[in-house]
Amino acid sequence: MVAIEDIGFSVKAGEFVALVGPSGCGKSTLLNVTAGLMPPTSGDILIDGVVVEDRRPYFGYMFQSDLLMPWADIRKNVALGLEILGTPRREARDRAMEILREFELDQFADKYPIQLSGGMRQRVAFMRTLLCNRSVLLLDEPFGALDALTRSVMQEWLLGVWERTRPTIILITHDVEEAIFLADRVLMMTARPGRIRKEVSVNLGRPRDHSVLTTPEFNIIKEEILEELFREVARSRNNDE
Amino acid sequence: MAAIDRKTEGRTATRKLLSSIVDYLPAIILIIAIIVFWELFNIIFDQPDYILPPLHDILYAAYFHASDQFLPNAWVTFQEVIIGYLVAVISGLLIGVGISESVTLRRAILPLVISSQAIPILAIAPVLIIWFGFVMTPKIIIVVLISFFPIVITTVTGLQSVSRDMLYLLDSLSASRWQVLHRVKFPAALPYIFAGLKNSAVISVIGAFVGEYVGAIEGLAPVMILANSAFQTDVVFAAIFYLSFMGIFMYLAVTLIERRMIRWHFIARGSAGQGE
Known part of the structure; x- marks a missing residue:
C-alpha cells in the first residue's frame, strides 16, 4: 500500500x-522517510x-507522546539522547542540567x-531533542495529547524557544490554527x-x-x-463511496 | 526544645506503629479466625488426632521436632530451592532476552520451552532419580524446570512493552541494539520480570518438594512421607507449615529486591494516588 506519493x-x-x-494522509510516514528511519520505495531526500x-x-525527532522513561528522573531523561550519541555520562547530565536551567x-x-503535568513533560521531551543539537527538528503532533489551554501555552513557549535557538522545524499537525500561528509556511x-x-x-510578523x-x-x-x-x-469521501 | 522534639518523635513513632497494625488488621483477623475455627472444629466434632490434629498440636510438633527433624531437613530442601531458583532466574532471563531479540532463537527455542512445560513433572522425576540417584541434582533440575517458565514469559512480555515510537526515537539517535536493550527495553521490562520472579519464587518450593517426594533421603518430603505412614498427622501438617514459610520467605526476599531495584515504579504509583 502506498502511503505517500509524488511529494x-x-x-x-x-x-x-x-x-x-x-x-491517515501519511504524514508520519513522510517524517519517517525524511528522517531516514524508513527507506522510500522511490525518490531522494x-x-x-x-x-x-x-x-x-x-534530524531530531519528537512525538505526540513524550516518551520519557518513567524509571529515570528528568535530568537523566534529558541526557538520554546525548548519552546514546556517545557523550560521557557526567558531561551529558551536566549539559542536561544547563539546558534545564536555561x-x-x-x-x-x-x-x-x-510527577509532572503533560505540558511540562512535553517541554522536557523537547529539551531532550534540543540538546542533541540536530539541524532539523521533526515534530509529529507534539501537542496533540494536551488540553486546549495547555496547548496554546505550549505553542507560545515553542515559538519562544525557536526564536532563541533557531533550528529548522518541520511540524506535523491537524490543527490549522497551530500551523498558521507557528509556521512560516503551511503545506497541505x-x-x-x-x-x-x-x-x-x-x-505574519514575528x-x-x-x-x-x-x-x-x-x-x-x-x-x-480550511476551505x-x-x-x-x-x-x-466521494472516492471511498 | 530537644525534649519537645523527642516527645513528638515518640508520638509519631507510636502513630506509625498503630497505623501499620491497622494496615495488617485484615490479615491478623483472618489468621485469628482460622485458628479459632480450627480449634473449635476439633472440640465440637471431636476428630481423632490422626485425621485432623488440633492446631496447637501441630505447632507443638513444629517446635518439638524443630532441631532434630525439621530444621536440618528444611535446610536441605531450602538449598535445592535456592540453587534451582537462581539457575532458573539466570536461564529464564537469558532465554527471554534471546526469544525477544532474535527471530532465529525464537523459532528454535520457543517450541522447546513450551513443550518443557507440558511434560508432567511427576512422569520424569523418577527417570531423573534413575539418572542421578538420591542426590540433590534431580531436585534442582525439577525446581529449574518448574520455575523458569514464568520468568521467560514475563521477560519477553516486558521487553516487548516498549512503544513503537520509543523505538523510532532511539533509531533516530542511531542507537545500537545493545543500547536499546540495556538503556530502555530492560528497565521497562523490570516490573514485568519481577511479577514472574515472584511467581517462580513460590512455585520453586513446590518443585523441590515434588523432586524429593519421588526419591530422597533428606528433605521435608521424606519427613512427611515417614510421618504419614506412622499416622503422625501433626508432623505432616508441621512440615507443610515449614514449606509455607519457605514460600513466604522466598516471596518476601524477591519483593525486597524489587523495592530496591524499581523504586521508581512505586513512586510513580504512589503519586498517582494508588499507594501500596
Missing part, C-alpha cells in the same frame, strides 16, 4: 514549516543539495516524569496516498504571541486553508 518540497535552514492534512547515506544524524525547568531535575497534504496539495505562506490569533490577516489565511481542507475531505 516534493524543500525547507530552508532556520525555517519553520508546518504540514497539515486529514488524518537531499540535504544541502546532496544525497546522504545515513540521514539520521541531521529554560527554567531545573526545579524539576530530580522529579520523575509521572491530501488523503492517502498523501500528496502536497497546496502551499500557503504565512506573512515575534508572534497569541494576540495574532484574532487578527483579520490570521483569519484570511485560516479561511483559505481547501474541507474540499479535500469531501473529495476523499
